[in-house]
Amino acid sequence: MNFPVKLRHILILTGEPSGDFHAGHLVKEIKQVDNRIYFSGIGGMHLENQRVDLFYHIAKLSAMGITEVLMQFRQIKNAFDLFKEKLKENTPDLIILVDYPGFNLKAAQFAKDHYQIPVLYYITPKVWAWKKSRLKKIKKYVDHAALIFPFEEKIFKRAGIPATYVGNPLMDVYPENDSPTLFHTDPLRLQNKDHLVIGLLPGSRKAEIKKLFEIMIQAALLVHQTKPNVFFIVSQAASIPKESLISILKKYDHTQLFQIDSGPVKDILCKSDLVMAASGTVTLEAGLCGVPTLIIYKMSAVSYRIAKLLVKIKYAGLANLIVNAEVMPEFLQKDATPEKISRKTLYMLDHLTNFQDQLKPIRKLLGNKGVSKRSARIAINLLKT
Numbered sequence: 001m002n003f004p005v006k007l008r009h010i011l012i013l014t015g016e017p018s019g020d021f022h023a024g025h026l027v028k029e030i031k032q033v034d035n036r037i038y039f040s041g042i043g044g045m046h047l048e049n050q051r052v053d054l055f056y057h058i059a060k061l062s063a064m065g066i067t068e069v070l071m072q073f074r075q076i077k078n079a080f081d082l083f084k085e086k087l088k089e090n091t092p093d094l095i096i097l098v099d100y101p102g103f104n105l106k107a108a109q110f111a112k113d114h115y116q117i118p119v120l121y122y123i124t125p126k127v128w129a130w131k132k133s134r135l136k137k138i139k140k141y142v143d144h145a146a147l148i149f150p151f152e153e154k155i156f157k158r159a160g161i162p163a164t165y166v167g168n169p170l171m172d173v174y175p176e177n178d179s180p181t182l183f184h185t186d187p188l189r190l191q192n193k194d195h196l197v198i199g200l201l202p203g204s205r206k207a208e209i210k211k212l213f214e215i216m217i218q219a220a221l222l223v224h225q226t227k228p229n230v231f232f233i234v235s236q237a238a239s240i241p242k243e244s245l246i247s248i249l250k251k252y253d254h255t256q257l258f259q260i261d262s263g264p265v266k267d268i269l270c271k272s273d274l275v276m277a278a279s280g281t282v283t284l285e286a287g288l289c290g291v292p293t294l295i296i297y298k299m300s301a302v303s304y305r306i307a308k309l310l311v312k313i314k315y316a317g318l319a320n321l322i323v324n325a326e327v328m329p330e331f332l333q334k335d336a337t338p339e340k341i342s343r344k345t346l347y348m349l350d351h352l353t354n355f356q357d358q359l360k361p362i363r364k365l366l367g368n369k370g371v372s373k374r375s376a377r378i379a380i381n382l383l384k385t
Contacts, residue, residue, distance in 0.1 A: 008383055011092035012041035013107055015061045015100030017204045017239055018281040019123060020044035022169045023098045026122060027052060029376035042079060045238055055086055059239055076103060083107055087115060094118050094383045101125035105134060108141035118382045122146040122375050128155060129313045135159040143382060146375045166374040167367025174288040175369040196230045196349060199268045203278035204237035211298045213248050216276050218338035223345050224257060233271060236262040274348055279316050283328060287319035287362040292348050292355035293328040296336050322365050327358040
């Protein structure tokens with residue numbers, strides 16, 4: 001008698017849009033090797049597109065900053081309780097954690113303590129910035145770490161954690177040596193080549209939109225007063241309804257200067273001479289596209305005070321950290337004012353080539369393309385064991 005072969009099962013956990021994006025690419029690469037694997041987990045639209053059986057959606061989870069996370073405690077607890085139920089119902093052969101360390105390290109601990117499931121951590125906690133103590137947990141509960149920054153390898157090897165530097169996943173999205181001057185093909189620019197375009201990237205979380213978008217709008221209008229040939233593209237993340245952006249824009253005059261674009265961030269970067277961006281992965285994407293960027297961020301006063309005590313890094317921006325220089329000017333907390341941002345924007349618009357040149361080292365420091373494929377091989381090897 002022939003019995004049906006039991007499908008191998010990978011459970012994948014993400015907690016925010018950028019992690020979901022990279023997780024989607026990883027699942028796709030694993031399926032290229034073995035399309036009979038069943039995937040379940042927590043994620044968003046990118047994992048949904050790969051037909052991952054989601055039992056919780058990240059729209060309920062995305063938060064940044066200590067007080068912001070505390071406000072979402074109930075949703076996080078519900079997700080974790082559901083995770084524990086799913087482990088019992090259908091125990092996976094492998095768990096893949098993607099970023100989101102507060103939740104994912106607890107998940108790894110529970111999985112190891114109760115089921116001894118192999119664990120792969122892809123896009124590991126930023127232990128080089130803060131909470132270096134997490135290395136002890138990673139060593140105890142994670143079987144292998146797929147690292148995305150070159151300087152992480154030494155830290156993990158020194159801690160005795162099996163780890164591989166796979167390169168940065170953005171190299172799969174931006175594999176070519178892009179020059180921003182090649183991309184300006186939007187209709188507005190074709191009509192008038194003297195137009196300048198500034199991208200506004202206010203973030204993918206509601207709290208970021210609330211704190212940053214109006215600051216960007218006000219800075220943009222101040223820039224337009226000096227340079228009337230400047231127009232603006234607003235990036236609408238999938239997690240943010242277009243109506244919420246429109247309702248904020250309606251408070252201001254000259255809304256015709258702003259075009260909301262729900263397309264991929266890469267398309268917006270390719271149309272822009274310069275961007276104002278919320279601190280995060282998108283600033284690294286801008287660096288890979290060679291687009292001069294101003295990094296803007298505000299969090300609650302309590303979160304910022306705690307972060308200042310705990311975070312031991314020179315810069316907030318990933319591009320600045322990688323190059324070890326402020327190649328993207330940072331406007332954080334009290335410095336994030338429309339006046340300061342607009343003044344710097346005007347200066348950068350007058351010196352675009354210089355700021356583009358400062359971004360060139362980023363690509364050389366982030367490894368080669370094929371990151372998802374290399375990480376998929378590690379996952380398959382763990383699955384076999």
